[in-house]
Amino acid sequence: MxxxxxxxxLSDSMEEGKLISWKVKPGDHVKMGDVxxxxxxxxxxxxVQSFKEGVVxxxxxxxxxxxxxxxxxxxxxxDGEEEPRAKRQxxxxxxxxxxxxxxxxxxxxxxENPKPSKEPKLEAVKGSPSSVVDELFGKQESASTxxxxxxxxxxxxxxxxxxxxxxxxxxALAAKYGLDLEAxxxxxxxxxxxHAEDIERYVQRRYFTPKALxxxxxxHLSTDLFPKGKKHTEAxxxxxxxxxxxxxxxxxxxxxQAIIATVEAAAKKPTYRIYxxxxxxxxxxxxxxxxxxxxxxxxxxxxxxxxxxxxxxTLGPGGLQVWPGASISLAMAHGEALYMPxxxxxxxxxxxxxxxxxxxxxxxVKSGRIKPEDLKGSTFGLSNLGMTGIERFDAMINSDDSGxxxxxxxxxxxxxxxxxxxxxxxxGYQAAEFMQMIKKLAVDETTFR
Amino acid sequence: MLYRxxxxxxxxxxxxxxxxxxxxxxxxxxxxxxxxxxxxxxxxYGEARCIDTPIAELSIVGNAVGMAIGGxxxxxxxxxxxxSLLAFDQIINxxxxxxxxSNGKIRLPMVVRFxxxxxxQLAAQHSESYEQMLSAVPGLIVWAASDVNYAYHAxxxxxxxxxxxxxxxxxxxxxxxxxVDVDTPLDPFKARIVKEGKDLTIVSxxxxxxxxxxAVPTIEKxxxxxxxxxxxxxxxxxxxxxxxxxxKKTGRLVVVEEDHYTGGYGAQIVxxxxxxxxxxxxxxxxxxxxxxxxxxxxxxxxxASIPTPEKIAARIVEWGKSNGL
Numbered sequence: 140m141x142x143x144x145x146x147x148x149l150s151d152s153m154e155e156g157k158l159i160s161w162k163v164k165p166g167d168h169v170k171m172g173d174v175x176x177x178x179x180x181x182x183x184x185x186x187v188q189s190f191k192e193g194v195v196x197x198x199x200x201x202x203x204x205x206x207x208x209x210x211x212x213x214x215x216x217x218d219g220e221e222e223p224r225a226k227r228q229x230x231x232x233x234x235x236x237x238x239x240x241x242x243x244x245x246x247x248x249x250x251e252n253p254k255p256s257k258e259p260k261l262e263a264v265k266g267s268p269s270s271v272v273d274e275l276f277g278k279q280e281s282a283s284t285x286x287x288x289x290x291x292x293x294x295x296x297x298x299x300x301x302x303x304x305x306x307x308x309x310x311a312l313a314a315k316y317g318l319d320l321e322a323x324x325x326x327x328x329x330x331x332x333x334h335a336e337d338i339e340r341y342v343q344r345r346y347f348t349p350k351a352l353x354x355x356x357x358x359h360l361s362t363d364l365f366p367k368g369k370k371h372t373e374a375x376x377x378x379x380x381x382x383x384x385x386x387x388x389x390x391x392x393x394x395x396q397a398i399i400a401t402v403e404a405a406a407k408k409p410t411y412r413i414y415x416x417x418x419x420x421x422x423x424x425x426x427x428x429x430x431x432x433x434x435x436x437x438x439x440x441x442x443x444x445x446x447x448x449x450x451x452x453t454l455g456p457g458g459l460q461v462w463p464g465a466s467i468s469l470a471m472a473h474g475e476a477l478y479m480p481x482x483x484x485x486x487x488x489x490x491x492x493x494x495x496x497x498x499x500x501x502x503x504v505k506s507g508r509i510k511p512e513d514l515k516g517s518t519f520g521l522s523n524l525g526m527t528g529i530e531r532f533d534a535m536i537n538s539d540d541s542g543x544x545x546x547x548x549x550x551x552x553x554x555x556x557x558x559x560x561x562x563x564x565x566x567g568y569q570a571a572e573f574m575q576m577i578k579k580l581a582v583d584e585t586t587f588r
Numbered sequence: 589m590l591y592r593x594x595x596x597x598x599x600x601x602x603x604x605x606x607x608x609x610x611x612x613x614x615x616x617x618x619x620x621x622x623x624x625x626x627x628x629x630x631x632x633y634g635e636a637r638c639i640d641t642p643i644a645e646l647s648i649v650g651n652a653v654g655m656a657i658g659g660x661x662x663x664x665x666x667x668x669x670x671x672s673l674l675a676f677d678q679i680i681n682x683x684x685x686x687x688x689x690s691n692g693k694i695r696l697p698m699v700v701r702f703x704x705x706x707x708x709q710l711a712a713q714h715s716e717s718y719e720q721m722l723s724a725v726p727g728l729i730v731w732a733a734s735d736v737n738y739a740y741h742a743x744x745x746x747x748x749x750x751x752x753x754x755x756x757x758x759x760x761x762x763x764x765x766x767x768v769d770v771d772t773p774l775d776p777f778k779a780r781i782v783k784e785g786k787d788l789t790i791v792s793x794x795x796x797x798x799x800x801x802x803a804v805p806t807i808e809k810x811x812x813x814x815x816x817x818x819x820x821x822x823x824x825x826x827x828x829x830x831x832x833x834x835x836k837k838t839g840r841l842v843v844v845e846e847d848h849y850t851g852g853y854g855a856q857i858v859x860x861x862x863x864x865x866x867x868x869x870x871x872x873x874x875x876x877x878x879x880x881x882x883x884x885x886x887x888x889x890x891x892a893s894i895p896t897p898e899k900i901a902a903r904i905v906e907w908g909k910s911n912g913l
Binding site for chain 2: 306307308309310311332334335336337
């Protein structure tokens, strides 16, 4: 039968190879392991061997010509391979003569070779559709050499000296994918010994571009979804994702889990809202680059809280607890991250200190270096979306806070404020009084000292 | 609850509900058992049901066989595995075969309990393990309790079962603490997945399970992998289904046993993997076992003769590195 020798892939990036020189001519007898040609890849010149014994029938390309990886470059007639061993031995001696015999004393006796048909990978290869790999590594023909030591060559040799060294699982996988382990190990494309992971990785690299693999991983897809035999690009994977309407899985990170827990707990609280607006004249007058509206709102809220202890109250297992200072949790976002860091005891801090604390906290939020203690100890919250042009909104109460103030943008000299309150701690009348206090402080010049 | 308390509770509960349950052995009555397993039982159930026997193991098990034939549910205690050698004729020729020889007419609802293994300097004649010999006896159910919860449930079921059970304990486990879920019965024939993992299956039993668990964090850290640890529990019959699922998942098998390497029980597990799961194996299995020497008295030599957590970790890490992990 005809054994086709194909242009081997000598490096991952090699797409075609240049034939430097033929070491045989039509009619020559070659043994397995004989060098038949020298091929230049994009990196180096390497020797091409025959994995079968036979007679060179045809050389498909001339020296100096290039051929794509996987294309047939030579055909070797292996007729006589299926003949009984003894007969072939006789024929060999008759044609080659006595002279050749001493030159190959270490050649193993052919009968020591395992019968190719017993190899499990053979059935699988035979049953699989023909692919580049089959072409590339000469299908099952080369398996007859599987326990034969290789002659010297410039190509990397398995260190153990055995032709194929792979775990049973790796062999089973190689059979599934139709890979010729021996040829791949011989070419240095698989380690010796090879394990299942090496085969998987090889198949992945062979049939998927790195970006395609990245996409497969990101979408938690299996490479089994895509037929082997051709290389898949990122665009093909993307098309598959779109055609099958596959969502991008995003596991919950600890931050998202914390947010979900907080807002779910907030949604269970008995809350109500009151709506009003405050005069923005003095706020705008005292606003500066450092002393932003948020800084002044913190100050304003803290002053109001000191006059209404219900907003410094939390509900614990032992009952209500009234805290001495005005500590405010402020909604701060950075990308998808949302934190409610706490600014403590603001009643005793001047506006410059509050501004410094706020800008330091902004840095921590940006770098994600918020500490657990930064998120504890508040009794009331503040969420300001005014800078985004939102007119009015309401916010969800953070952890144990008694309520939260949601602040919109300035319109006609006024800023809309919505208070959301926990009715277990603050009743409607108290909330109304608290809102009046905020409004009063907002127009009191002494607040802005 | 302590391991020995779990065993005590199992026996106590069975004795309370069925007056046919009796215990016999050296010092099991007034002394409460060498390892305090039968503590307090003689006061509750009397000397007729908690029988102190002479130092004669053949007669302890022989009497138990006779009691079982006669309709009682005896629990025979052998003080240590080495002494059970004297009782092998009764265990192997009688306890495990009479059901078969009588064409099923004779049932033997009996348990033979003994502790085995290397304790602390008990020397060569008091430190051996015989699960390999006794697991090779058809007709004998062999269970090995590593887990406190298993000790309670499995011993109880062994007592209430109509077939002979050889119940193996370990001398260093008696004071092990563990949770016992009294209300959730378990299947004593099933192996226990002590820890789930995906890269390597470590199979063990008795005290070595604990030593493996001590070694696992080091192994996982050094190799950057996750180990699945299986406590066989039932040594005969073997829970092949659990082993198969795990080995198919991980592709790699390590068996750790305290007994001598040659002819050791772990070879049976490796044999199963090689014969039935060859194409699932991604590396040649590794067996870690004791050295092929009588257990030395000298403490350093004693520890040198059996796997320890440090040796288990070192050997598995070394093996893993040369096997693609």
